[in-house]
Amino acid sequence: MERNRLFWGSRRGMLELDLILLPFLDNVYPTLGEEDKLRYQQLLECEDQDMFAWLLHRHDPEDVELQRIVKIVRDNTGMPNDE
Template sequence: MELNRLFWGSRRGMLELDLILLPFLDNVYPTLEQDDKERYWKLLEAEDQDMFAWFLHREVPEDPDLKRIVDIVRANTGPTAK
């Protein structure tokens, strides 16, 4: 997927998600394996409220692919990022 489309797909209706996804897109996404990049594309199809709950550890995605990319995003964003 082209970077411009990813940028606009990563801009969400919630500022909190923008603050997670946009830095992830800039700093981590380019280093991902192709399978994980495709998982990120799938993540962008999720509802904002679902993503918000996942990133705040309130819920866990049922889909194993989404769970993997959510775990990667969590590990690389926020105060506990590597």
């Protein structure tokens, strides 16, 4: 997916998600392997409320592929880990 589309896909309707996803896109996404880049693109197709809950450690996605990318994003946010 081209960078411009990723940027707009990472801009969400929630400021909290923008503050997590946009720095991730700039700083971490370029270092990901192709499979994880595809997982991130899959994550962007999810609902904001689901992403918010996953990224703030409220619960985990059921999909194993999404679990992996959510963990990568969580590990790179600088936010405390509730585990």
